[in-house]
Amino acid sequence: MTTEIIRHPARPSPWRNPAIRGIAFQVLFVAAVVALGAFLVHNTLINLRRQNIASGFGFLDREAAFGIGESLIPYSPADTYARAFLVGLLNTLYVAALGIVLATILGTVMGIARLSRNWLISKLAQVYVETFRNIPLLLQLFFWWGLLRETAPAPRQAWQPLPDVFVSNRGIAFPVPAPDPAYGWMVLAFCVGLVGAIGIFRWARQRQTRTGEQFPTGWVGLGLILGLPLAVFFVSGAPLTLDRPELKGFNFAGGHAVSPEFAALLLGLVIYTGTFIAEIVRAGILAVSWGQSEAAMALGLKPGHRMRLIVLPQALRVIVPPMTSQYLSLTKNSSLAVAIGYPDLVSVANTTINQTGQAVEGIAMIMAVYLTISLIISALMNLYNRSVALVER
Amino acid sequence: MTDVTQQLPLAIEPPPRAASGLIGWLRANLFSSAFNSILTLLGVAFLAMTIPPFIRWAVVDAVWSAPNSRACAGAGACWAFIHEKFRFILFGTYPYEEQWRPFWAVLIFLALILASCDRRLWGRRLVLLWLAGLAVVGVLMWGEVFGLSYVGTELWSGLPLTLIIAVVGIAFAFPLAILLALGRRSRLPAVRTICVAYIELIRGVPLITVLFMASVMLPLFLPTGVTIDKLLRAQVALILFAAAYLAEVIRGGLQAIPRGQIEAADALGLGYWQRTRLIVLPQALAMVIPPLVNTFIGTFKDTTLVIIIGLFDLLGTINASLNDANWRGTSVEAYVFAAVFYFCFCFFMSRYSYMLEREFNKGRRR
Numbered sequence: 001m002t003t004e005i006i007r008h009p010a011r012p013s014p015w016r017n018p019a020i021r022g023i024a025f026q027v028l029f030v031a032a033v034v035a036l037g038a039f040l041v042h043n044t045l046i047n048l049r050r051q052n053i054a055s056g057f058g059f060l061d062r063e064a065a066f067g068i069g070e071s072l073i074p075y076s077p078a079d080t081y082a083r084a085f086l087v088g089l090l091n092t093l094y095v096a097a098l099g100i101v102l103a104t105i106l107g108t109v110m111g112i113a114r115l116s117r118n119w120l121i122s123k124l125a126q127v128y129v130e131t132f133r134n135i136p137l138l139l140q141l142f143f144w145w146g147l148l149r150e151t152a153p154a155p156r157q158a159w160q161p162l163p164d165v166f167v168s169n170r171g172i173a174f175p176v177p178a179p180d181p182a183y184g185w186m187v188l189a190f191c192v193g194l195v196g197a198i199g200i201f202r203w204a205r206q207r208q209t210r211t212g213e214q215f216p217t218g219w220v221g222l223g224l225i226l227g228l229p230l231a232v233f234f235v236s237g238a239p240l241t242l243d244r245p246e247l248k249g250f251n252f253a254g255g256h257a258v259s260p261e262f263a264a265l266l267l268g269l270v271i272y273t274g275t276f277i278a279e280i281v282r283a284g285i286l287a288v289s290w291g292q293s294e295a296a297m298a299l300g301l302k303p304g305h306r307m308r309l310i311v312l313p314q315a316l317r318v319i320v321p322p323m324t325s326q327y328l329s330l331t332k333n334s335s336l337a338v339a340i341g342y343p344d345l346v347s348v349a350n351t352t353i354n355q356t357g358q359a360v361e362g363i364a365m366i367m368a369v370y371l372t373i374s375l376i377i378s379a380l381m382n383l384y385n386r387s388v389a390l391v392e393r
Numbered sequence: 394m395t396d397v398t399q400q401l402p403l404a405i406e407p408p409p410r411a412a413s414g415l416i417g418w419l420r421a422n423l424f425s426s427a428f429n430s431i432l433t434l435l436g437v438a439f440l441a442m443t444i445p446p447f448i449r450w451a452v453v454d455a456v457w458s459a460p461n462s463r464a465c466a467g468a469g470a471c472w473a474f475i476h477e478k479f480r481f482i483l484f485g486t487y488p489y490e491e492q493w494r495p496f497w498a499v500l501i502f503l504a505l506i507l508a509s510c511d512r513r514l515w516g517r518r519l520v521l522l523w524l525a526g527l528a529v530v531g532v533l534m535w536g537e538v539f540g541l542s543y544v545g546t547e548l549w550s551g552l553p554l555t556l557i558i559a560v561v562g563i564a565f566a567f568p569l570a571i572l573l574a575l576g577r578r579s580r581l582p583a584v585r586t587i588c589v590a591y592i593e594l595i596r597g598v599p600l601i602t603v604l605f606m607a608s609v610m611l612p613l614f615l616p617t618g619v620t621i622d623k624l625l626r627a628q629v630a631l632i633l634f635a636a637a638y639l640a641e642v643i644r645g646g647l648q649a650i651p652r653g654q655i656e657a658a659d660a661l662g663l664g665y666w667q668r669t670r671l672i673v674l675p676q677a678l679a680m681v682i683p684p685l686v687n688t689f690i691g692t693f694k695d696t697t698l699v700i701i702i703g704l705f706d707l708l709g710t711i712n713a714s715l716n717d718a719n720w721r722g723t724s725v726e727a728y729v730f731a732a733v734f735y736f737c738f739c740f741f742m743s744r745y746s747y748m749l750e751r752e753f754n755k756g757r758r759r
């Protein structure tokens with residue numbers, strides 16, 4: 001029997017040490033990334049100098065000299081590029097905010113409809129989801145825009161789907177209530193009602209934990225929020241005069257009109273995003289196991305309470321995170337406005353880049369704005385998510 | 394004790410007629426309550442209001458051949474436009490006599506996509522098949538060898554361009570996405586930070602800005618004198634964009650790998666790359682195949698955006714044919730046609746992903 005001499009190996013070479021390898025690899029990786037960045041910046045600076053383009057944001061103070069079709073704030077071509085950017089940004093925020101609200105409503109309705117026990121309704125919702133989800137958004141935008149711009153008649157022969165609502169190739173005109181001082185008071189009353197309802201809600205919850213007595217917060221709150229403004233409305237003599245659109249010359253005057261571009265963009269965004277939201281809502285409701293509902297019924301909860309106290313809180317936990325990403329993608333998708341000529345941020349920036357050649361600055365500004373919007377929406381939704389998330393030990 | 398059945402000789406009766414058959418089905422599914430009945434009636438009214446006019450427009454009153462749009466001005470659809478422009482929509486500005494080449498390229502793509510749906514082929518063989526197929530497509534489209542004349546990428550358009558951008562985009566984005574996902578899960582802080590920054594930056598901005606950046610800023614980034622053509626620029630943008638989204642899907646798979654698998658690999662003495670290649674990735678990727686297919690669908694729909702920087706994919710050739718003065722006012726027909734094409738493609742893929750999901754969940758279902 002031979003005894004083998006166990007040789008203790010010499011200290012392993014430092015190259016075999018995972019910690020040292022890790023540091024070496026990271027140094028190499030960072031160096032490569034920095035080198036690539038430096039190479040690109042270097043080239044860019046050389047190219048810019050060669051093309052005589054001054055870098056920097058000085059161009060923002062110069063006169064923009066291009067018109068913008070629709071704007072939420074006063075704007076004329078004599079204003080600066082900075083103001084043009086602001087107009088574009090406001091337009092983006094406007095269409096995105098409206099789109100998020102409408103898409104949520106449409107998506108929730110369709111998601112619930114798909115779960116309906118009514119065969120026809122569930123099939124209709126399914127056809128809606130499957131169809132519009134599988135067609136590229138840009139194509140849908142072109143379709144709605146083409147429909148409104150080309151196929152819709154001139155203002156004289158405008159379609160009238162509802163009384164006083166006119167769809168023509170100049171856009172959609174609809175009546176709005178004529179301004180009246182009473183509306184200001186109604187807004188105030190609404191705010192008072194809202195604050196009051198929140199106060200009552202808190203008080204009722206505290207009372208219920210203390211004494212177990214319940215209070216019909218839902219009805220009282222609704223009464224406060226809707227009843228107060230309505231009371232103000234009737235007290236001030238119900239001043240409901242509608243400002244109706246009327247055909248004057250070649251277009252409609254009065255009422256409120258939205259351009260075909262805006263209508264097409266909003267319609268496309270809402271219908272497209274609504275399909276995804278419908279699927280999220282459906283998945284969220286299906287994720288709550290049937291046993292939860294059965295247990296709630298066994299405890300004797302009413303259907304309304306069952307939905308509000310048992311099913312919805314658990315469904316929201318599943319729904320909120322993917323909903324956030326849908327809101328983000330709707331906001332980002334609103335940049336497709338540039339393809340149909342709605343003056344959103346990207347479209348204004350594009351014009352600016354073409355006029356001034358300040359490509360780097362223009363694109364940096366768009367990216368900064370979208371990143372900021374994304375961060376804000378994520379932060380808000382995370383805040384909400386924390387309030388519905390499961391609290392574990 | 395006597396047998397109960399003998400005491401009560403009742404014949405087994407069929408269920409009441411109102412609970413079975415067509416009437417029973419209608420009762421259970423359409424008219425189960427007053428509210429449901431109202432919904433059903435509303436649904437039927439909606440269908441009655443939309444379906445017959447649509448069929449009248451699309452089939453009954455439609456004009457199938459006409460010299461121009463004025464000749465088919467009527468109540469129905471002007472399919473003559475599609476009939477007239479069909480070849481241009483499919484192959485765009487590719488030289489007319491040479492259009493058999495993109496035709497075969499499209500057929501090869503479709504065959505490859507169909508072959509990829511067969512799970513028996515998954516593996517090295519499929520990769521080789523794709524490489525061979527892409528090589529043949531490249532030869533067909535570019536030419537200059539085997540007696541084929543050279544056709545520059547600025548003439549590529551229509552359906553082959555859509556398929557090339559989508560397929561090449563996914564093919565290159567995928568490996569990049571795996572690296573990004575591994576980087577994001579890495580223990581090395583510098584690597585992790587850079588990968589997180591890249592992924593979040595790209596996911597935070599719209600595809601349009603990345604495309605603009607590629608078309609406007611890429612020429613500035615490159616050394617003076619180096620130019621790259623428009624198609625490649627768009628392709629690079631799409632790859633960089635899709636990689637960030639794919640990376641997040643793959644990260645989901647990586648996170649789902651139990652810690653024990655990695656520890657077992659370590660115990661066997663596997664290094665990082667061996668462990669990743671042999672143990673982690675095969676399991677992680679298999680787990681996320683259905684969401685991967687969904688991301689592919691998204692990328693396929695995103696390819697339409699290249700028209701904003703001036704490429705003519707399928708939607709671009711349709712827009713270009715709408716500019717023909719002879720065919721004014723046919724945009725609805727054109728976009729319906731395009732929508733049907735994109736729908737068929739995406740619907741097929743989404744059904745496939747749904748099927749895969751069900752197959753993969755078989756083991757997990759009880």
